[in-house]
Amino acid sequence: MKIMFVASSLSYGGAEKMLAFVANGLDDRKHIVYIANLLEEQEEVQYLNESIRIERINTREKRYVEKIEKIRKLRKYIQAVVPDIIVTFKSTPAWITCYATAHLDIPVVFSERGDPYIENLKRWRTYPYWKAINHAAGAVFQTYGAKEYFEKGLQDRSIVIPNPVAQVFYDEKNSDAEDKAIVSFGRFENRQKRYDVMINAFEMFQKRHAEYELRLYGTGEDELIIRQWVREKELQDKVRFLGYAGKPYEKMKNGNIFLITSDYEGISNSMLEAMAAGFPVVSTDSSPGGARMVIENRENGLIVPAGDSVAVSEALAVFAEDKLLREKCAKKARKVVDRFAPDKILDQWENYLLKICEGY
Secondary structure, three states: OEEEEEEOOOOOOHHHHHHHHHHHHHHHOOOEEEEEEOOOOOOOOOOOOOOOEEEEOOOOOOHHHHHHHHHHHHHHHHHHHOOOEEEEEOHHHHHHHHHHOOOOOOOEEEEEOOOHHHHOOOOOOOHHHHHHHHOOOEEEEOOHHHHOOOOHHHHHOEEEOOOOOOOOOOOOOOOOOOOOEEEEEOOOOHHHHOHHHHHHHHHHHHHHOOOOEEEEEOOOOOHHHHHHHHHHOOOOOOEEEOOOOOOHHHHOOOOOEEEEOOOEOOOOHHHHHHHHOOOOEEEEOOEOOHHHHHOOEOOOEEEEOOOOHHHHHHHHHHHHHOHHHHHHHHHHHOOHHHHOOHHHHHHHHHHHHHHHHHHO
C-alpha cells in the first residue's frame, strides 16, 4: 500500500505517539508511507523512520481563510502523491482531509484517539465537520464508547484497536525494601487529567499513611497552579515535581502505586506501561471507557468513579493496607503485554487498512 497519514502535530502527545507507531510499523513492513503535517510551527517530533516522507502543509492566512487554504494545499499534495489510502489522526485533520479528497476516489480512515463527547462536534458550529467525518470510508477507535458517538454507518465500517504496550523492563522486586510512593505520569493539564482530584485524594490518604509521598512526572501549562494547590494544603514536603520522564516505568520501585485521575482518556499509555512493568494501578473510570477496557477491578487494578477524590483516596488505602491484593493485581497487570503486544496491534491496523483498500 501507499499510505498517507494526516496529522495536526507530530510532537509527544498520545495520538502522535500512536501515529508514529503505526507509520513506522507499516514502513518496516515495506509499505510506502507519507505524512502530511498540518501544524504551522516547528516542533520536536516523534522518532520516525528515515524512509518516511514528511510534508508540512504551511499556510499564512487566518481563521476560516486558513482552513480553506489548508484544504486546498492538502488536496494538491494528495493529488501529487496519489496514495491508496489516507489515515487521519484526530478530528480536525479528519474533516479537513474529507473535504480535501472530495471526488478523488481515495478512501479516508479516521482515527479517534481521545474522547469525542468532550470535543462534541455535534454542536451547530462544528456540525458540518462531524457530518464530513461520518462519510469517511472507515474509522479506528480506541474504545467502544468513542465508537458509539458517531453515526451507525461509520460504526459499521469501523474497528476498535487499542494502544499497544511493549515488553518493558521488569525486575522481580525485593519485598523487604519497599519504596512508599504514589507515582503519576502525565501532562499538567487539569481539565483532562484532574490533578485537583489527585491532590485532594492524596491529602486524605496521607493523613492515614504519612509514610507515603506523591511523585509527579510531567510538564505542562497548569504546573504553577498545581504547585499552588500543593502549597495551600501544606504538602510541599510530600509532593515532588520531577519533570519529564522518557521511560516512566523505569522510575518506579517496589512498593510504588501508579495513579491516574483523568476525567477523559483513550487508553492511557503511561497506565499500560506501568501495568506491563508489574505495578498496581489505581485509575478513575474515565470517559469514553478506556480504563474499563483494561482494568478488571480487584483483579489487575482498582477502578473508581471519575472526579471522586474520596473514592481515589480509599482505593489508595486499600492497596497500601492489603499487600496480598496489591501483589496479585501487579502480577495480573503484566498480562497486558500479551493482550496489547505491538505485533498484534500492528497486524490489526494493517489488515483493516488492506480491507478498506480492497473494498473501496
